[in-house]
Amino acid sequence: MIHAMTIPAESRDLGRWLDEQIAGRHLRAVVEELAAVHRSAPAPAGTFEELLGDVFVEIMERGLAAIPHHRLIALLKQPDLLLTLQEAVLSEGGPYWDKVAASDEDLTLLTANGRRRLEKDVEPAMPARPAAPIWRHPFVVSFATAAVVLIAVFAINRRAPGPTPDKTEVAKKPDESPAPGWGWNKPDALPNNLAAPDYLAKLGVAVTEWSDRRPENAVDLSKRLNEFRQGCSMLLLATHQPLPADEKTWLKNRCRDWAKKINTHLADLEAGTDPIRVRVEVDETVRDIAAALRSRAENLRG
Numbered sequence: 563m564i565h566a567m568t569i570p571a572e573s574r575d576l577g578r579w580l581d582e583q584i585a586g587r588h589l590r591a592v593v594e595e596l597a598a599v600h601r602s603a604p605a606p607a608g609t610f611e612e613l614l615g616d617v618f619v620e621i622m623e624r625g626l627a628a629i630p631h632h633r634l635i636a637l638l639k640q641p642d643l644l645l646t647l648q649e650a651v652l653s654e655g656g657p658y659w660d661k662v663a664a665s666d667e668d669l670t671l672l673t674a675n676g677r678r679r680l681e682k683d684v685e686p687a688m689p690a691r692p693a694a695p696i697w698r699h700p701f702v703v704s705f706a707t708a709a710v711v712l713i714a715v716f717a718i719n720r721r722a723p724g725p726t727p728d729k730t731e732v733a734k735k736p737d738e739s740p741a742p743g744w745g746w747n748k749p750d751a752l753p754n755n756l757a758a759p760d761y762l763a764k765l766g767v768a769v770t771e772w773s774d775r776r777p778e779n780a781v782d783l784s785k786r787l788n789e790f791r792q793g794c795s796m797l798l799l800a801t802h803q804p805l806p807a808d809e810k811t812w813l814k815n816r817c818r819d820w821a822k823k824i825n826t827h828l829a830d831l832e833a834g835t836d837p838i839r840v841r842v843e844v845d846e847t848v849r850d851i852a853a854a855l856r857s858r859a860e861n862l863r864g
Contacts, residue, residue: 746793766855
């Protein structure tokens with residue numbers, strides 16, 4: 563099957579189609595098909611963070627329909643980013659992505675069959691474990707014919723309207739510029755030209771920027787915590803080129819733990835805990851993160 567031939571005829575349906583590929587079993591085949599089409603042309607410049615970083619939270623909550631159409635077309639032209647996005651969805655996707663996966667009848671049938679096989683094979687004394695959604699496991703897929711895929715991609719580009727600026731960009735005055743961000747969410751937060759110890763040390767300094775603002779009410783503290791959480795997402799999705807493989811693994815594992823702590827702080831705040839108390843607890847989390855990064859940097863220096 564040529565999966566890219568199922569690209570919808572209407573451009574407004576493209577976001578939903580991409581969601582189904584990301585939550586489905588054949589994304590790698592789709593990526594290979596699209597890559598074959600664009601192999602002879604230079605890929606557009608741009609990293610995952612540059613293309614989707616500012617809308618990452620919306621994608622996790624509402625899928626790719628939440629972003630402008632011209633960015634969807636950019637994803638088709640840089641299909642490897644779809645695999646990066648799938649990895650993010652597997653680790654951080656919420657109810658929306660589970661619903662997309664559940665809407666696939668093939669996946670639902672496979673999950674049900676797998677559960678029945680497990681129940682049949684397992685000893686009666688052992689309690690059955692709930693089966694994980696089948697779309698969360700890797701699948702081996704085949705390469706498809708690039709010439710036919712070219713027709714599909716050419717068609718979607720012909721149907722696509724011209725680039726439409728984000729609504730937030732339309733609302734800005736010409737002389738306004740977006741806020742630079744803070745912590746791990748700044749453009750220069752993850753430099754690739756440092757030695758590994760200096761890179762980790764810089765991450766430790768960046769996280770202390772949490773203390774640059776001291777919100778005292780729940781609304782402002784919630785906004786600050788969500789910004790902190792988005793910085794964790796950027797850290798999880800970054801390539802961390804200065805670090806050796808074992809250090810990358812350590813950093814990403816720790817960052818997942820830190821992200822869970824931030825989620826807990828946010829849940830406490832939303833449950834009615836006093837904002838000042840929550841802020842004090844976040845301060846302690848930040849100190850622990852900074853200390854862990856400094857210690858790791860010092861160990862690398864020997």
